[in-house]
Amino acid sequence: MSFFGNILRACALGAAVAVAAWSPATAQENPSxxxxxxxxxxxxxxxxxxxxxxxxxxxxxxxxxxxxxxxxxxxxxxxxxxxxxxxxxxxxxxxxxxxxxxxxxxxxxxxxxxxxxxxxxxxxxxxxDAWGVFSPKGKPVATWAELNTPEKTVVVQKGSTMQIVAEALLPKAKITVVEDRNLAIMELQAGRADAMIQSIFDVLQISKQVNGEVSVPEPMLRxxxxxxxxxxxxxxxxxxxxxxxxxxxxxxxxxxxxxxxxxxxxxxxxxxxxxxxxx
The missing domain is CATH 3.40.190.10 (Periplasmic binding protein-like II)
Incomplete structure (x- = not known):
């Protein structure tokens, strides 16, 4: 076989291998x-x-x-x-x-x-939504900085985005992590927390059950x-x-x-x- 014939044969074999390798993967990629x-x-x-x-x-x-x-x-x-x-x-x-x-x-x-x-x-x-704060009656929170002190305890739910918000914005505060919203409310009612972070719509819901302050601190976090x-x-x-x-x-x-x-x-x-x- 000529030199050019060998090249053509090699190219054909390479193409066949590529098709063989590509076809099964393509067949498996069903977007639905x-x-x-x-x-x-x-x-x-x-x-x-x-x-x-x-x-x-x-x-x-x-x-x-x-x-x-x-x-x-x-x-x-x-x-x-x-x-x-x-x-x-x-x-x-x-x-x-x-x-x-x-x-x-x-x-x-x-x-x-x-x-x-x-x-x-x-x-x-x-x-x-926006991140809101629920706090005891008479103690609204105008800015996030108000909570960022060692004297403040903020309660959040475990593994939630509100935990990330608290840890990022309030590094000086004490962060109490609980399993669910009801436990967070209990921490606040028992006086063991100064505030709890929730989405503002959840804070509005909580305010129907528990007497307290609803705040959307500045800067507003959407x-x-x-x-x-x-x-x-x-x-x-x-x-x-x-x-x-x-x-x-x-x-x-x-x-x-x-x-x-x-x-x-x-x-x-x-x-x-x-x-x-x-x-």
Whole structure:
């Protein structure tokens, strides 16, 4: 065989090897694989949390779940033609739940670098919140600097974004970490904490149950409430579907209307929010 013939033969063999190596990988990259799995299972597994009203509300007599977060994800499930299956958990356990395939999608989460190692966040938020502070009656908090002293104790929930906020902004304060919102309220009521950090909408909810001060300290920290899915092959189509769903919810005012009605139904006065804040 000629020199040029050998070259052509080598090129042909190289191309064949490349095709053989490329074809199986390409065949496995089905962007709708996660959607197909959810539809095949007939259920959309969602996280639900005790003490997180009005986003998650558990009926103690029946054990059924409602709330605006549940309503949102029920809409998603209906679009996919499946039912919603609630999985009781906490904010701090979401990453582990995704890795264990216990949940398919979470809502109302904040981008978190550590959790972002195993979770894909959607960059379009379903709404925008802000970080607020709940403190004893007569002791409002005008600025974050007021809490950043060794004499102040601030309570936050374990593994939450509010813990990151506290550790970043209040390095001089004592930070008390608890498992859930109810325990945080107990710390405040017992006089063991000077303030608790929550999203402003959660602070408004707490103020309906406990007498205290609602504050949005300056500088205002906006808080995107987005969706998250497990990072795994085949979730690109699921992310695209959810992004389109979010954009429709926001652009048509569906998300804003549902949220406002949910809070008003529970007697929460939104007029306390700063004039420069919108969700």
């Amino acid at each position: 694989a996660v959607i197909d799995e959810i539809r095949a299972s007939g259920e959309l597994k969602i996280p639900v949390m005790v003490g997180e009203e009005p986003g998650y509300i558990k009926d103690p007599s029946t054990g059924t779940w409602s709330g605006f977060y549940v309503d949102f994800l029920t809409d998603v499930a209906n679009e996919l033609g499946v039912k919603v299956t609630p999985v009781e958990t906490t904010w701090g356990n979401l990453a582990a739940d995704f890795q264990a395939n216990k949940i398919d999608v979470a809502i109302g989460v904040n981008p978190n670098p550590k959790r972002g190692l195993v979770v894909d966040y959607l960059w379009e938020p379903i709404f925008t 808080n995107p409430a987005t969706l998250a899915v497990a990072r795994k092959p085949g979730n690109a189509g699921f992310i695209n579907f959810l992004t389109n769903w979010i954009q429709q919810q926001r652009s048509l005012g569906l998300a804003q209307g549902r949220l406002a009605k949910s809070w008003e139904d529970r007697g929460i006065d939104l007029s306390i929010l700063p004039s420069n804040f919108s969700f």
